[in-house]
């Protein structure tokens with residue numbers, strides 16, 4: 441299991457995040473996608489490495505700007521849940537206020 445973090449700009453609300461999430465989740469090997477709208481940080485969890493070009497294309501398809509790869513986090517072989525997965529229990533941000 442690999443978590444890769446990317447930076448995406450142009451997202452402003454939950455709907456934006458949802459669009460990006462859907463496009464990225466459709467990529468082969470991708471199991472989960474976490475989007476932080478405020479920072480533009482997108483975390484892609486996959487069972488195999490995903491080509492950066494594929495990430496870029498998916499973000500583009502969703503209508504946002506791919507800014508770049510930021511980090512790889514491999515932390516899922518260490519046993520039961522640690523505090524490194526904000527996606528699991530952070531409440532969903534309300535969309536369009």
Ligand SMILES: [Cu+2]
Pocket residue numbers: 451452453454455456457
């Ligand atoms: Cu939006």
